[in-house]
Amino acid sequence: MNALVESTLSSSVERGIAALHAFIGQEAAASLLRPASRKQGEAASFWLPLPPDYTGVERRLRIAFPDQFPITSLQIHVEPSPWLKWPHSMKSGLCLHGFREKPITGTPETVVHDSLLRLGAIIDFVRVDSDPILRDAEFRKEFTSYWSMQLDSSPQDILLLERPKTASELFATSDPRPARRSRTAWLAPSVSSLRTYFRRIVGRNAKIQSPVVAGFYVKLLTYPDVQFPAPEHLLDWLTPHLSENDCKKFLSWFSGKGSLANRLVILELPGSERAPMYCLDVRSYSKQPDHGRWYGFRSARRWSGKNQPSHSPVLVRGAILNILDRNDILSRDLSGTAANLEKTRVVMVGAGSLGSTVALQLARSGVGEIVLIDPDILESANLGRHVLGVDDLARPKANALAERLTQDLPTVKIFPYMDFVESLLLKKQAIFQSADLVIVTTADWSSEVALWFNKAEGAQWGLLQAWSEPHSFVGHGLLAPRGAFDGRYLFDDTGNFRLKHTEWPDGGGVVPLPACGQTFIPGGISGMANVASMVTQVALRFLTGDINNQVWTTTIYRPQDVANHEGRYFGPALADGAQHTVLEREWPTVEDGRSMTVIAWSWSWPGIAHSLYVSQAVADVLDQYRQRSWRTERGGQLFVDLANPNGLIMSLATPPHASDRAGWAWLELDAERCQNEVESANAQGLRLVGYWHTHPQTIPTISPTDIASFSRFAARYAQELPHPIAVIVGLSPQPNGIKAWLFRNGACREAYLGS
Known part of the structure; x- marks a missing residue:
């Protein structure tokens, strides 16, 4: 190996070369692997001979390590080119990765190993003893891709308005929108489909009376050769793969439309009812410019006699084909949902x-x-x-x-x-x-x-x-x-x-x-x-x-x-x-289908197992009476629903009362109204738990005056209220704008907010 490795190679390339030797075997590498002249951007390259393939041709691999290896993947080419002889062989080299797959990344060893495994899978299809059925099946997975790589692109793109069920002529009209007039042609097996689609796109009806029959759809029974023929041999290449009846219809249309500069042939591949389709733009001799055709609502005047152009194709190109078929549109959803x-x-x-x-x-x-x-x-x-x-x-x-x-x-x-x-x-x-x-x-x-x-x-x-x-x-x-x-x-x-x-x-x-x-x-x-x-x-x-x-x-x-x-x-x-x-x-x-308790938040205290849930109704009352613009303090009493199966819920906050005495920084609730509220709440199954009042602070804190006031309140209801709760409402709408304290064992303990 050392004889093949230059001292200027990076360590990544050296590791890649070592992995190449290990993959093919040290003895085989020593006898078969030969250095190749490096091209621009290559750090090292080698020739590796291959045994004859199924065509009898002896080919050799050119394996190149790019300068940026392994960020840039291993480059593998076959000479002479097996284009259209080997599956996954392109004009530019071998395609080791499937549709939209990206080359693997990783260590030099990983990249070499993955690339050579993929190469081996391709070679298995083309060995002398390989199965031609499997090889043909591999070609067919990307059949239309091989056609596209052999044909130039048509200046016209095709929109098939519905998928035909049998071999049929296709009426054509151009997209009426200015930006698409000479680019997009609409094809449909019926004139009514063209009219309906025109109405959808333009928003009005059109008098489409006798549009040109510029296209033909046909289903292939078997696959033609993957190698596309010269234009003059198109019919010989295609017609053996059509049914007898379809072939007659197709040839009748093809010969009868010789005056058209461009004829559009839509081929559906063999297999299921909704197999892939491919569109051929077949151009005959014409004095008309070779650009996208304009198809109007009436058939163009036909040439006749000696002025009629030759029916023989002089150019075949691939046209972009899109199909307005429900199953095609929804084909990327493989869940089965769309079908239902x-x-x-x-x-x-x-x-x-x-x-x-x-x-x-x-x-x-x-x-x-x-x-x-x-x-x-x-x-x-x-x-x-x-x-x-x-x-x-x-x-x-x-x-x-x-x-x-x-x-x-x-x-x-x-x-x-x-x-x-x-x-x-x-x-x-x-x-x-x-x-x-x-x-x-x-x-x-x-x-x-x-x-x-x-x-x-x-x-x-x-x-x-x-x-x-x-x-x-x-x-x-x-x-x-x-x-x-x-x-x-x-x-x-x-x-x-x-x-x-x-x-x-x-x-x-x-x-x-x-x-x-x-x-x-x-x-x-x-x-x-x-x-x-x-x-x-x-x-x-x-x-x-x-x-x-x-x-x-x-x-x-x-x-x-x-x-x-x-x-x-x-x-x-x-x-x-x-x-x-x-x-x-x-x-x-x-x-009863009528009442419901909505929880706004909860309060908890360290060392106490149960949380106190605050209903949305209570939260609304507290929020409504925040103390703003030098107003006096306001407040009311708080009650809990002990019977609620969902936990301890503060379900009632009484509003301020006209009989309360208050100033900017103090409040005394009216004793009579408090007693009336307690009796009314008890009748509803609610129990007094404390009282609330406002502060002009953004974030409220409890003051010695508050503690003294709450203590007097608790003493009034000593039997019913052994552990009163004090709630103070500040100005902030944030969660910490309303706080609660629990009076227990002579201490005032602040609650922390739950969800």
Whole structure:
């Protein structure tokens, strides 16, 4: 080996050469491996002779180590070139890696070993004793790639509007849009398909009467030779691989269209019904310029007699072919989901930021029909998180979104309605009767109530209500399956979710607009995308039969950031290290279907096993009466529900009372009102636990005056209140803006905040 290694080689190249010797054997390396003249960028290169292959040709390998080895992979070439004789052989060398595979990285030994193993797999196909069936099968895995490498590219790209079922002529018209007029040709086995697609793209009907029959589709029964013939031998190369009937049809079309400068032949490879297709652009002699053709709505005037050009091809090129077939469009989803969605119908109530994204995802997932209901128009303020763009401003959201989806995914049927769902439920009930699922994303309580009313009456469509909490850190979805279900008990009378996970100052995070009753829920596109993805997944699982029960799903993203927006998070804690989670649970159960305790946060004390949970109702009272602008202190009493099966819950905070005596830094609660409140609370099964009052501090602290005041309060209820709790409300909306202390064994102990 030393004789082959120059002293200037890097250690990586030396290790690679040593690995090469070890792989082929030291004796074989000494007798067979010979140095080769280095090319630019090579650190070392070698010749290695090969035994004759199945063609009888003796070839040799040229193995080169690049200067940047092993960052740059080993270079392997075969001479003479086995192009179109060996599978995976290109004009430029051997392709050791499959489609979109990247060369392996690692140590020099790893790179050499992997490259030579891949080389050995190729050589196994071409040995003298190799199986020709296996070799041909390996060629066929990338058959059209070999054709493309032999043919020049056509200036025309082809859009096949549907996959033909039998050998057939194809009508052609050019894409009418200026940027595509001479570049893209639409082909279809029927004129009606061209008309339908024109209407989808342009938005109006076209009088396509007698378009030119510029193409032909045919299915191959067997594979032609991988080596493409000269243009004049195209028919001899192709026709033996067609059925007798298809061959007659094809030759009749081919000879009858000799006046066309370009004829487009679409070949479907042998095998399954949806095998790969390849398009040949066959050019005959013509005085017309050799560029993309323009195909109008009427056939061009035909030449005849001596002026008719030769039918014989003078040039064959490969044309980019795309197929508007449902199975082709959805072929990358191997889960099988799309196959079950073709006949499903979804009604989307709301085509706003959330609804438009969900509609787009459902369309791309394979849902067959989508109804869009939204009375609003698109405004500039919508663009930051809507799927529509500037060109759709001032247009109805439902109509613009329907047009966008139809253009992007012509296999989906879209029906837009610029109307309120409450109205459509009365006027056009058939819209809903044929639906599998109704998704409402309006965050509008009147439309949500109308849908829940119909569900409660036994509507056979599923209902998925979805919304984002302010700033999109949290989003929810409530799914009701087919049949009678009513989720209204989960909301208060104004549509606020009773189990919300965030709390926001000044109106709950909903921003009013300068219009009667108009608001929006703030949030960015990334957070909205999290909510939309969750909603789409739930919808797809329901449509495919994976969910058949009531489900409540919640997406939570970085809840620790809620405080940065002056909010408070009191939902479930995420696991250590988790930034995003999606929870799925059954609907909450509620006593009598009316009441529910929502937890805002909890307090705990060292050495005490049980936590004290603070209900959202209590949190709302404390937040409402913060002491601002030199106002006097205010306060009230606190009560716990000892019978709640979910733990010790502070469920009632009484508000300030006109009979209380107070100053800027002191407060005395009226004794009579306190006694009345205790009696009323006891009658509801609640027990006194302490009292609360405000401080003008940002972060409250307990003072000696506070301790003395709480001690007098506790003495008044010594029998009922052996360990009173003092809560002080500061000015900060952050979690530490409200604090609690426990008086026990003569000591005042501060609580720490839980989730």
